[in-house]
Each structure stands twice: as structure tokens, then as C-alpha cells.
Amino acid sequence: KQEVTQIPAALSVPEGENLVLNCSFTDSAIYNLQWFRQDPGKGLTSLLLIQSSQREQTSGRLNASLDKSSGRSTLYIAASQPGDSATYLCAVPNDYKLSFGAGTTVTVRA
């Protein structure tokens, strides 16, 4: 059974600092890994999807890396802004559905 863990559960940083969010999964035989952002009272927005053959994926200030052998992915957000405050979730496919981590709630202080 695939289990996805995100540590820490919450993170508070001053504006401008780089963010590092961690995601680990127990079964390394994954097809892809997806990072989402969830704002309070809103749905999830897909940020990045890394295929199992890729080691990283970039979109603007976001960079996600994937190390299948160690069962880890890291989401880097450069030069954080208050607008980056949200909950970030990672997810991996498992029997045609996504298994989610519990998320890391980020607060960027102005």
C-alpha cells in the first residue's frame, strides 16, 4: 500500500526566503508525482507533474525534484512572496487514483 508523507506539517518564513517542501512515498514504483497548491476554501491547483523518467520539473519560481530510489520529492519555491502562502500537497498514482500526503501549510510573512 502506497503511503505518502509530508514533513513539516507547517512552515513559516519571511518574505524573500527560499522554501523547501518535502514529500516521501513508500513504494518507489511510481508513474509520476504531482504537486498541488490549496488555498483556504478553494480546490486544488496542479502546480507540477513529474514523470517517473524525469528528475526534475520547473515552472517559474517553482522547481520539483524526484528521486524514485529514495522515495522522495522536493518542491523548491524561490524568493517566496506572501502570495505563496497556502497548503502544498504531493500525490502519487495508486491503483488509478491519487494517494495524497497531508500537506505542508506555508505562511510567508511580509
Add this chain to the structure above:
Amino acid sequence: DTAVSQTPKYLVTQMGNDKSIKCEQNLGHDTMYWYKQDSKKFLKIMFSYNNKELIINETVPNRFSPKSPDKAHLNLHINSLELGDSAVYFCASSQQGGAYNSPLHFGNGTRLTVT
């Protein structure tokens, strides 16, 4: 244009009632899902349909019944509501192949409160 839309956004009802949540996607996707997010923010799959056929049915009480009239719609009907059903319910969709091939697109959620 909203890609995945759910109605209603909020639903407050009493125990024992029956209620429905509707979901529509205009992305042309083949696969649709219902997820439940509990008070601890943990997301769990409930159901998945591919081209109107049920492909995932997790351990969900049979008071919950999904219905997909066509591949753009997936509705959730809940009978005899209980306090523990209070949660946020998210609809999502993806291209054929589901989570293995393409990103999921989520609706904004329906916050259900059972009193």
C-alpha cells in the same frame, strides 16, 4: 470559464436528510472522481468513473451513490446523512488513463455540514 464546477458550494442540512452534489467538467476529460477532505485536511478517494463506468469504489458507506449521466458529469447523492459526513467534497477530472497519465483538475469543493 470554470473547468470543473461543483454545486452547491455550501450545504447545511440535518441528520437523516438526503442531499445531492453536482459536478460538471468542460475539459473533455474521460475520468472523473469524488474525493473527501476531512477536518484534518486529509484527502481520500471515494469514487472514480471513466466514460460513465465506475472504476474505483473505495470503502464508502452505501448511503453514498455516485451517478454519471454522461462523461462530463458526475453527481454524488447521499442518503440518511450522519454527523460524520461533514467534510469538504471535491470533484476532479483527468484525461483517459487517470492519474497515471495526466494531472488532475479539481473543483472548488462543497462544504457539507450536517447538524
